[in-house]
Amino acid sequence: MWEALWKLSGFDFVVVEGFKETFYGAKIIVANELEEADKLFDPLVIAFSGKIANSGLKEYKGIPVVKTENIKEIVNIIEKRAFTPPAGLNCGKCNFSNCKSLSIAILKNEATIDECLLMKQLETRLFVNGIEVKLNPFVSLVFKNVIMGLVNSLKGVENPSEVEVKIKLI
Structure with missing residues (x-):
């Protein structure tokens, strides 16, 4: 490792999966459904992605929803918001x-x-x-x-x- x-x-930047409760940095939620996104949501979320982005939703809770394959947009969000x-x-x-x-x-x-x-x-x-x-x-x-x-x-x-x-x- x-x-x-x-x-x-x-x-x-390094993207790491997991650490839902213990990571105090900017987060991107990758969710299948809005219920899952709601369950994982906290004030450190800077974007949503995953299957929920395939519904055509562009924003949720005032936060961008980005298709997983749109790497440039995800990177742009990370560069602007991560810390x-x-x-x-x-x-x-x-x-x-x-x-x-x-x-x-x-x-x-x-x-x-x-x-x-x-x-x-x-x-x-x-x-x-x-x-x-x-x-x-x-x-x-x-x-x-x-x-x-x-x-x-x-x-x-x-x-x-x-x-x-x-x-x-x-």
Whole structure:
């Protein structure tokens, strides 16, 4: 998996499927029916696609509906609306109640990712056999988000300021 992510590190955007409840970035809902779109809808949706687009619907809930095969239009929407999501720790240090609230404000152009203090402060470094492996920004962000997502889900862990992980292979 990491090899695939490394190959993608030069791209401006990466589209990932899933993470319906835990991702605080811009979302495109791919749905078969409007009921499914309603079920998945949240304020971070920037477009709808899938079989619902075949009905001729151009807009739903004020959000564009785009046929899946219309890649240029989907890319255009992503380029205009997507943003770097916040760290996902819901620490409240940004003056928003949680990361989703900050993301909604970013999507409405009422805030910027610079307001996420953890994104500014977190540094990711990888050492293998005591030697530092330099990480490009994309891989660094992936490491940080995966580790912090796991740490954040642990009971009893609140507002970590530093996380250290050591893995000894036997």
